[in-house]
Amino acid sequence: MDSTIQEKIISIIKEKFEGDILSIETPYNFLTINLKQDNIIEIIRYLYNHPEAKFQYLTTVCGIHYPDVKQIAIMYQLHSLTNNWRVRLKIYLPEENPVVPTLTTVFAGANWMERETYDFFGVKFTGHPDLRRILNVEDMIIHPLRKEYPLEDQTREDKKDFMFGR
Amino acid sequence: MASTDILNTPSDVEKGYSTLNLGPTHPATHGIFQNVLTMDGEVIVKSEPTIGYIHRAFEKLAERRPFYQITPITDRMNYCSSPINNIGWHMTVEKLIGADIPKRVQYLRVIIMELARISDHLICNTVIGVDTGALTGFVYLFQFRELIYEIYEEICGARLTTNIGRIGGFERDFSPKAWAKIDKFLKEYPDALKEFEKLVMRNRIFMDRTIGAGPISAERALSYSFSGPNLRAAGVDYDVRVMNPYSSYEDFDFIVPVGTNGDTYDRFMVRQEEMWQSLSIIRQAIEKLPEGPHHAEVPEFYLPPKQEVYNNMEALIYHFKIVMGETDVPKGEVYHCVEGGNGELGFYLISDGGRTPFRLHLRRPCFIYYQAYPEMIQGTNISDAILTMSSMNVIAGELDA
Numbered sequence: 001m002d003s004t005i006q007e008k009i010i011s012i013i014k015e016k017f018e019g020d021i022l023s024i025e026t027p028y029n030f031l032t033i034n035l036k037q038d039n040i041i042e043i044i045r046y047l048y049n050h051p052e053a054k055f056q057y058l059t060t061v062c063g064i065h066y067p068d069v070k071q072i073a074i075m076y077q078l079h080s081l082t083n084n085w086r087v088r089l090k091i092y093l094p095e096e097n098p099v100v101p102t103l104t105t106v107f108a109g110a111n112w113m114e115r116e117t118y119d120f121f122g123v124k125f126t127g128h129p130d131l132r133r134i135l136n137v138e139d140m141i142i143h144p145l146r147k148e149y150p151l152e153d154q155t156r157e158d159k160k161d162f163m164f165g166r
Numbered sequence: 167m168a169s170t171d172i173l174n175t176p177s178d179v180e181k182g183y184s185t186l187n188l189g190p191t192h193p194a195t196h197g198i199f200q201n202v203l204t205m206d207g208e209v210i211v212k213s214e215p216t217i218g219y220i221h222r223a224f225e226k227l228a229e230r231r232p233f234y235q236i237t238p239i240t241d242r243m244n245y246c247s248s249p250i251n252n253i254g255w256h257m258t259v260e261k262l263i264g265a266d267i268p269k270r271v272q273y274l275r276v277i278i279m280e281l282a283r284i285s286d287h288l289i290c291n292t293v294i295g296v297d298t299g300a301l302t303g304f305v306y307l308f309q310f311r312e313l314i315y316e317i318y319e320e321i322c323g324a325r326l327t328t329n330i331g332r333i334g335g336f337e338r339d340f341s342p343k344a345w346a347k348i349d350k351f352l353k354e355y356p357d358a359l360k361e362f363e364k365l366v367m368r369n370r371i372f373m374d375r376t377i378g379a380g381p382i383s384a385e386r387a388l389s390y391s392f393s394g395p396n397l398r399a400a401g402v403d404y405d406v407r408v409m410n411p412y413s414s415y416e417d418f419d420f421i422v423p424v425g426t427n428g429d430t431y432d433r434f435m436v437r438q439e440e441m442w443q444s445l446s447i448i449r450q451a452i453e454k455l456p457e458g459p460h461h462a463e464v465p466e467f468y469l470p471p472k473q474e475v476y477n478n479m480e481a482l483i484y485h486f487k488i489v490m491g492e493t494d495v496p497k498g499e500v501y502h503c504v505e506g507g508n509g510e511l512g513f514y515l516i517s518d519g520g521r522t523p524f525r526l527h528l529r530r531p532c533f534i535y536y537q538a539y540p541e542m543i544q545g546t547n548i549s550d551a552i553l554t555m556s557s558m559n560v561i562a563g564e565l566d567a
Contacts, residue, residue, distance in 0.1 A: 028261060028500045057404075058391050059503075060512060060534075062527040075514070075527075077501065081388075081402070084409050088501070109391035112537040120225070135218035135566060144226055151230045 001085065006031045009087055012053050017043050022092075030088060037091040040076075041101045044089070047078060048106055055080045055087065061103065061113035063121035067147040070095040072121055076103070093123065102128040120145035178204060183211060186548075190219055194552045196293060197562030201539075201551075208547045213540040217533075221566040228526040232491035233259050234333055234467070236526070241327035243530060243564040247286035247507035249278045249318065249330045254504035257412060258513040259333045262500045263467065270458035271335040272414040273451045277348070278321070278330060279413070279504075280444040280451075284355075285314045286507030287395070287437040287444075290559040294434050295366050297556045298375045303362045310358055313351045320344035334468040335461025352448065359441060367438070373431065380542045380554025381429040390538040393531050394509030395436045396558055400428030406505040417454065418447045430550075430557040437559075466493045491521040508532060508559040532564040 009031060010024060020043065022034040035043060047055040055078040064073040069092075076089045093100060102125040103110035114125045115134040122143035125131055133140065142149055157163075178185075189200040198219040204212040224243070228236050240251035253275050260267060288311055292304035315325040321344050322330040322337070331337070340348075366372050382392070387400040397404055405422045407415040423439035425432030461468050465484045474481035487493050497519045503512040509531025518524040535558065543551040 027498045030499075030501060032499070057388060059510070060391075060514065060527065060529040062514060064516065064525050064527075077514070081404055081409075086501075107391065108386070108389040109534055109537065112533065116533075133218075135221040137218075144223065151226055 001029060001031065005083075005085060009053065009085060012050060013043065013047070016046060030086065032088040032090060034090050034092070037093060037100060040074075040089070040091050041103060041105065044076060044078065044103060045106050047087075052083075053080055053085070054082050055085070057081050058103070058107040058109055058113075059086070061110060061117060063117045063123055063145065065095070065121060065146045066092075067095075072098045072123060072146075074098075074100060074117065074123060098123040099126060100124075101126050104128060119143070122146070181206070188548070188551070190216075194297065194556075196556055197560065197565075199555070199560065199562065199565075203548070203551070205548075210543050210546055210548065210551060213543055213551070215536065215539060217536070218566055220562055224567045225526055225528060228523055230522055232488075232493075232521050233495070233523070234469075234488065235491075236523070238327065238329050241329055243528070243567065244286070244507050244511070244532070244561045245326055245563050246289050246561060247282035248326065248328045249282040250286075250504060250506050251511060252328060252330045253279055253413070254502065254506070254511050255513060256331055256333050257504065258500060258502040258515050259467070260462070260464075261502050262496060262498060262515060262517060263333075263464065264496075265334055265462045265464045265467070267335065267413075267462050268458045268460075269414065269456045271460060271462065273455050274336060274340065274460070275331070275413045276415065276418070276451045277448050278318075280447045281314050281317060281348075281351075283444045283505075283507055284441050285311050286559070287441050290508075290556070291434055291437050291441075292362070293556050294376070294430065294553065295372070297553050298372055300366060300369070300372065303365050307358060307362055310351065310355050313347065313354070317344060317347045317351065320347055332461065332468055334464040335459070337461075337469070339460040348448070348452070352445065356442075356445060359438075363438065367435075375549075376431040376434060376553060376557070377429060378427070379430040379550040380546065380557065381427050382538060382542055383428060386538065386541070387428060387535075390535060392509070392535045392538070394506065394559075395433055395440060396428075396509065396535055398423065399425035399432035399436045401426055406503050406510050410503065412502070412504060418450045420447050430553050433557045433559075493521070495519060495521075503529065506531060508561065508564075509535065528567060530564045530567060532560050533567070536560050536565055 020036045020039050025032045047053050057079040059077040059079045062075050071092045072095055073090050073092050079086050117123050118131055119133045119136050120143055184205050186203045186205050188203055189195045190198050200216040202214040203210050224239050237252050237255055240255045241248040243251050288307055292307050295303040318328050319325050322328055382400055384400045384402050387397050401424050403422050403424050420443045423436050425436050469488055470481035470485055475485045495517050499516045501514045503510050512529030514527040515523055516525040543554055
């Protein structure tokens with residue numbers, strides 16, 4: 001996506017939600033906008049209804065845990081099929097009690113994506129019609145994709161990074 | 167996984183509704199899916215899918231593996247077309263490291279990916295036939311999937327979970343035997359496919375069974391983030407190969423078929439036409455195939471040949487670095503998507519410069535569109551529900567990751 005289109009998408013968001021933008025990055029030429037969490041659903045709805053942008057396809061929703069800053073990020077990736085524009089919106093929630101309104105009011109397909117994010121990261125989506133675990137068993141007490149749950153036995157010393165000069 | 171709302175509430179009993187468990191293991195569901203159906207006589211009132219029976223935590227596993235060890239994980243998602251998953255993952259890493267892929271590799275990949283698409287659609291479409299009672303087409307066309315698997319075998323040694331190629335290209339160029347097998351397939355398959363079409367496509371029974379079964383409108387399909395043949399059957403011409411061409415798809419001339427009603431018959435027809443288009447793409451790729459190396463110059467990711475490891479110091483160093491997972495990777499986030507057998511297969515990779523991904527999110531098309539299933543089968547009967555599921559091409563491995 002060339003930079004003029006990226007500028008355009010940024011200006012469309014800035015028209016109404018300038019105060020919500022934390023920072024803008026373009027890793028590997030993919031527009032990524034870090035936003036405040038407060039108005040995220042309104043911003044997505046605005047992009048959905050915008051006559052020019054028409055971001056009417058939700059590619060994916062996923063969580064990312066950053067243990068260093070004690071935050072959980074939610075990444076929404078939108079796609080405008082009419083223009084073939086893609087944008088990634090990220091919000092950052094506190095690690096202990098991540099709560100965000102649901103996106104199912106805009107996209108029906110957000111239902112299971114949010115259930116998956118709840119299942120793996122414990123993010124609570126307020127207003128979600130059916131917020132239950134989806135892939136893991138229901139009596140599981142942890143949210144396994146958080147970084148505090150290691151995959152391997154952490155008493156093992158032979159696979160630590162310092163063994164590889166790091 | 168009992169939940170109180172899936173049990174009959176008193177009002178349901180008063181209405182005379184009954185509860186039926188379809189699955190988890192049932193010959194007609196072609197995989198491990200459970201649906202708790204609330205039935206009014208033969209009509210489905212409500213359906214409650216339960217998934218996760220073969221969840222294997224791929225996203226978590228990927229966080230402890232070097233990049234080249236993640237390829238076998240991707241095999242086990244959509245195992246009907248695993249080369250597409252493998253190559254999609256390779257391309258994601260190549261995007262991250264900024265590798266320059268030779269034209270020949272891109273064309274060879276296109277050939278493999280289109281063969282995989284054919285084998286995926288072949289299974290799905292013949293299974294729709296099986297579910298309507300036409301076993302002949304399934305048994306007849308299955309021998310051509312065997313031919314495709316023999317081609318894989320000739321290229322990478324494996325058949326179902328292929329682990330095909332490497333980051334940067336292929337481990338070896340296609341052998342003359344592999345080319346002979348591709349030629350044989352291209353020669354023999356069109357006739358068989360034509361016969362299958364004659365058997366099924368305009369068959370009165372098949373049409374009566376499938377037209378209007380499990381329809382979805384384009385608006386709902388978009389709202390549910392459908393992709394692949396299921397979205398195209400609803401009338402939206404979204405194909406990743408055309409929208410965001412990867413691996414030189416822009417060099418080939420092909421048609422993106424679309425349907426109108428989004429019902430089982432349209433999904434069947436879209437896949438049928440896509441197989442013909444895939445055959446045409448393979449022919450074009452073979453015709454235009456450029457000469458050149460079969461892998462990119464990425465020594466830090468591409469394992470050197472064994473004889474060089476034994477005789478050449480640099481090769482030995484790189485071999486060691488790759489196998490021990492000591493290669494430096496750039497920091498960054500990258501999203502790459504390919505048109506998988508059943509939709510947009512996306513890899514969202516965050517690298518923090520360590521030996522493994524910081525986070526790998528897999529956008530699995532099955533997982534996303536299967537949630538529309540209760541809506542699609544509401545008001546139909548069980549036999550249509552079975553057909554809808556098989557025509558959606560839901561693969562348990564991909565659904566549950």
